[in-house]
Amino acid sequence: MRRACAVHNRAGRTGPADRGAWVDGETRGGAPHETQRNSIEGQARISGAVVQAQQVHGGVHVYPPAPPPGPAPVPVPRQLPPVPGHFVNRRRELAALDAVLSRHMAQDAGAIPLIVVNGPAGVGKTTFAARWLGGRAADFPGGQLYADLRGHTAEGAAAPGEVLGRFLRALGAGSVPADLAEQMSEWRSRSAELKVAVLLDNALSAAQIRPLLPAGPGSVAVVTSRRRLTGLNLDGADFHRLEVFDAADGVELLRLGIGADRVAGEPAATRRVVDLCGGLPLAVRLASARLASRPRQPVAALAAALAPDADGLAALDVEGETTVSKALDASYSVLGQDAALLYRRLGQLPLATFDVPAAAAACARPPHWADDRLDELVEANLLEMVGPEGFRFHDLVRVHARTLGAADTADGGPGTTLRRVCDWYLHTTTAAEARLTPAQLHLPRDYVHPPQGLPVPFADDLGATRWLDAHRLDLMTLLRTAADRGWHAYAWQLADAMWPLVLRLRHYDLWIEAYDIGLAAARADGHERAVRQMLTSGAIGLNAMRRYDAAVARYEDARVAARDAGDIRDEGQALLGIGRSHREAGRPAEARPYLEQAIALWEACGYVRGTGLARTVLGEAALAAGEPVRAAAYFARARQTHLAVDDPHDAARNLAFLGRAKAMGGEQAAGVAHMEEALGVFTASGATHWQARTLEMLGDSAYERGDHPAAAELHSQALACYELTNPDDANRLRQLLATRTPGGPE
Template sequence: MTEDARAEDDASAATWSYRALTAEAATLFRLLGLHPGPAFGVPAAAAIAGLSTAQAHRLLDSLAGAHLLEQTAPDRYEFHDLLRAYATDQAQDEETPETRAAAVRRILTWYVHAADAAQGWINPGEAHIPLTPLDAGAAALTFDGYERAMAWYELESANLMAVAREAEAAGLDEIAWQLAAVLRSVHMLLNPFEDWLAMGHIGLRAARRLGDRGAEAEILESLGMACTQSHRLSEAADFHEGALAIRRELGDRLGESLSLNDIGPIRLRERRLSDAKSRFDEALTIFREIGAPQWEAVALANAAEVAYELGAAERARDLAQSALEMFRALDNKGGQGNVLRLLSAARLEQGEPQEALGYARQAVDIAVNHRNTMWEGYWLLTLGRAQQATGHAEDALASYQRAAVLQRRLGDRSREARAWQGAGEAYQQLERFDEAADFHRGAAATHRDLDDDWQLALALDGLAGALDAAGRADEARTHWSEALTLTADYEDPRAADLHTRISRALEQA
């Protein structure tokens, strides 16, 4: 039988099955053809048709029994492509434009509310924006904890992208920008860069069509975060500066302080530490003025990171401890883990490696317990350093290798390269100098590609050290010479110490 003949037979069978349905089941079948993705749960089916969950479940079972849907789990169903197209055609033929538009609006609004409920568990510290109300009688989806919320997001992520595209195509601009804003706090934990940026640009176009300046600022912030985390720092700064300008124009003090707090990490990654410090200090002042303890704790943690990079380990430790106490009072696990990472780094700098190891392990445990691979991948870098400092280079190597795998999955090339750098240091500690040089060389190539001069200098220093230890002094001098040039323009104490150390290494080599 040819493919065309098989398709014709399938279409004929679908027609017979469809005509045998009850009126209620046929209506649901048609409306499900308007669902933005091929797979859906019972609550979504109820939402698109304006039914109760019990009614929807009963009718879905009848559609599955008629082989018009496939049941893939107790509460989940899926169309085959041909049947989905058939259902869509029937909706076009038998439903009025008004009925179709109402069904699309119902399901898209329902997904926005469901995503908002999920992000409340996945990233509870994030504020919620006002949403377009659900239709009267529609049942909002709720979750009873982080695990279920995260599982729902992972299951529905493809549908959520389809919802954004459908909202734009249907002219539902309010839904389009709201979905992008709601999912920002989930995206920033998981780094789905392609969907994050695509959804953000859909939302930005929608906000600008509406002339909603507050919405535009929300989406600019989301795009700025996506670019920061994908190491597109120039674009990130432009997005965040745009959001800051709008929020100042609107007199939005919370929004202004959030934008300042977003620009600080970009300056930190660029190693413009004075600028980063001033942004965080200004944000912290506003958070305290308006009474925003959650964000005050975030700004304190950011200030601690700047203090650490400036070489003020004691100051960093004090700020981080204050932030940790606030995050514990707020039951913010992500904030706690990040501050534990900072405390580990500060303790290590102060010559307390065992304490540093304890803090790093606590941080990684939080990440693992929350199934958050972005946290785990980042905090494993700190654990690796503490393991090295306590003489456990092989354990450190395992931590760095795990971190590199996770960062590869997340698409964070900068942190993946930092994991390679750590692996190079661990191999060097194990006196496996050729392998150490290979990892440092790979890290240097990535940092060069990302135009990250500071991390490039660190990688080149590691590479030169490995080559020098392997008896390849001439090659080592070449890399130290480049690292020396790269560190010349930095003025902070940590950079000055590195510059001095490289100068001495060159003299000795």
């Protein structure tokens, strides 16, 4: 029997959920008559399903081969930013990096090459590093990872944990620990067995780099920065200064952009433009884009536009920003009115990347309008494409756009632009929440600028989950921004709407921060119901991370707040959480009174579904105590409750537990049938964690009845699923498998 983990390839809910109960799928609330031999000769090649016959009668059905069993393989990450088609020279610098890598490979001392490429802004450090690593892809079969460390942006430098989370997920981790030390340990463990290339772009300091270095022999790390980062001397770094272009290379880059005829027709003006661009590739590319968009404009006209100011100040300062500003002014001046508006508005956003809906929201325009304007900005080299749907600024371009936008007070100014985009993200995240967790208690939403005419960018559960995952860093950025600006109601509402993101995708590194921010915002807003919601949401995350005592403390705060407000349902949820935390911490005697109190409160207020959740925990406690008959009674009753309130996910969880209890009690056939039925529900809904839990229980039952090969197979499948959701569970099960030999004793 083989089963595959259904992850990100199935639509379907993990089941209704409301906070105050379970995480991990739990809640917050015929034979032929004759044979014809056929043959194929020559050099024919056949791909896919094929039918070859002399005569065909009736219906012919051709089925593609079944997919291989087990979880889908994790794609090898290829994250390097694209290299522009107009890449000029740099042969000497590329050869120098080749020599560094060859020297390390020859020494074979196990040290990871660390290469630092520094130079002024706009000199092309990122493009150069991406070009070099892209040409050596075969040397790094484990993949190529990229992170923009934001060392020189107004949003602030990226924290190591933010980058490690992305790297770990790119290498197949379904969840990431919240603690930085645990993240670093997991990163070292995963990268130790791989040959990977890591490009750490736009670094600010040596301390920012060290946690991100890979551990695998044969790997390499390349760092780009405007700073020298001499502190990395201690780490054995090789330093390479990237200089500006000489005149010949600058002219060649311009020729590639505007054509040989225009360069040949005005050689003096061409050299003048390159000279005024200070040899900076970014400035030359921007000048090229402007000339290309105005084919009849003389090159000399652009040279005049880039000329130094009348006071005689040099056009280029030490970092080249004056020249780039001149080039950007020239590029901006020829934009259409609408594209110029979008350029200024995007400059006000703290987001690292933008997509069409965000751009449309920034200007209160329809998506097709934003799509066309974004194309115009890309054509002018003022925006770069990132993947099939994303766009971003170069750092210096962002500064230019922000400066222009800050002076634009029309239509409410920069604050209105930011709030429009914030409201669109809140609206869309809330739509995902309503789709993915429809049974939870939804708190109100307050929109200053309700999105108008912008469709939600997903149509099913899978699309909603993928949207949340793709925009999780945007959501955290806006959450922090709202807190910094004192938009308290917005901050807790966005944190509340993000519940399906943490519940389904288990980004532990974001979970605790999001609900800490949400809790502080709810308290500042004076919204007592939101305070209780944030307390419970954060407590569930702490419990999921096995920080049981911290979870109990936060649940106690939620319990006191609920009692003070006279909210019996919320008080029951806090009691359930306390009981669950004690049980999972190995304190079943302490857990039972809290769970029984929760049942009594919920029966009194008519919250039937909650009583089923509490009985599930009591059943798990009985199961762990070796009392399968008593456990089965709890699970059977809880299952009937969840079926009655149309909660198929929790009904399936109870069915899986009921099957395990029956198998432990000697009813192997009935127990296995229950667990396999529940596994079918979890597979269809894409509830990967509960696929793993059920596969593990099936494996345990197979081992107990002496079928060791089947047990090993089932546990291996469970391990593959845990690898996608929870490193702790994966390590636990891996250790269990290591203690067993095929067919042997435990």
